[in-house]
Amino acid sequence: MATRSTSKRVSRTKARRHTRPREPSWVHLSDEELLQKRFCDLRLSLRHTEIDQHIHRIRRDLIRRGIRFAPHVWLSEEWFSPDGVPGIAIAFYMAHPRLMRLERKMMDEVEGGNANWLTRIMRHEFAHALDNAYRLRRRKGWRETFGDPDRRYPNVYRPRPASKDFVLHLGHWYAQSHPTEDFAETFAVWMQPKARWRRDYQGWPALRKLEYVDKLMSELSGTLPHVMNRSLIEPISENQTTLAEHYRRKRARYEFDSPGVYDLRLKRVFGKHHKGRRRMRASTFVRQSRPEMERWLMRRSRLYPYLVHHVLRTVIQRCRDLDLVLDTSKRQAKRALLGVLERILIDILRRDRERYTL
Known part of the structure; x- marks a missing residue:
């Protein structure tokens, strides 16, 4: 009897040892x-x-x-x-x-x-x-x-x-x-x-x-x-911060200081719309090229997806606000646009790093 009782106690101890903690209620x-x-x-x-x-x-x-x-x-x-x-x-x-x-x-x-x-x-x-x-x-x-x-x-x-x-x-x-x-x-x-x-x-x-x-x-x-x-x-x-406040601040780190700060670069890639001339809207071109741009920036450069999505959304809106059009070949425009997007992304990452290290 004593031997069986000891065996049971050992077995229960092992069971407790391997039991994972209970899931928290917030799950x-x-x-x-x-x-x-x-x-x-x-x-x-x-x-x-x-x-x-x-x-x-x-x-x-x-x-x-x-x-x-x-x-x-x-x-x-x-x-x-x-x-x-x-x-x-x-x-x-x-x-x-x-x-x-x-x-x-x-x-x-x-x-x-x-x-x-x-x-x-x-x-x-x-x-x-x-x-x-x-x-x-x-x-x-x-x-x-x-x-x-x-x-x-x-x-x-x-x-x-x-x-x-x-x-x-x-x-x-x-x-x-x-x-x-x-x-x-x-x-x-x-x-x-x-x-x-x-x-x-x-x-x-x-x-x-x-x-x-x-x-x-x-x-x-x-x-x-x-x-x-x-x-x-x-x-x-x-830390007494709520998760909502944490994500509000985290997203804000990737905001543009001024939406128009890169307008000059975009104007070098695209042309101004003129009445009577039929040209593809730059905003349409960026939107259509977006999947390819995202793949390149996230896979080759390994940039943060939220940041990439946010920058592309902002660039599309700026192209629309500036009434820009495609006035070169799509291949040329893609290459030039990638350079601008990469410049914007690196600037934001650099600015975020400066804030974090000061």
């Missing part, structure tokens, strides 16, 4: 009701989530390479790794599928919403945390390789898509925006198998940066971090 709310919830009331946790497993996998990858560093993680409104803190803030919606669905509805996309994208983001943010933990940017070799980390983000961010001085990882040529981002993107590529990045970047000046990171990580092998504080910056558990 069944409508989108409108959920948007009225405050972040702190959601009581979110990373335990038993897919991203928790993903974090452990990346930590194991670092350990296999001899790097004795495991950044602490917490949930916040957005993805980021704060300066001076060897940790990573993870976007709140990654804690539950219901919140990911809401994010997709509000922003047209979930940043890190698939395994491949999540891996890219996590490797990038791990790089920032590693930089903070070992104070890598203070090293002379780091500065000679990537530049001055104290430089402010440029007022005008003009990426060079054809440049081979930088690796390609997150998209929209992010490594070109700042020395710290250049390092983070290079480290993220370095975490791939060595044979792969050597092959992919053979003949590129960027290969020198990858080789520097490879050497630097060998030097760090087996050493403990210099900075080990566990500060939590803007944790979701203390």
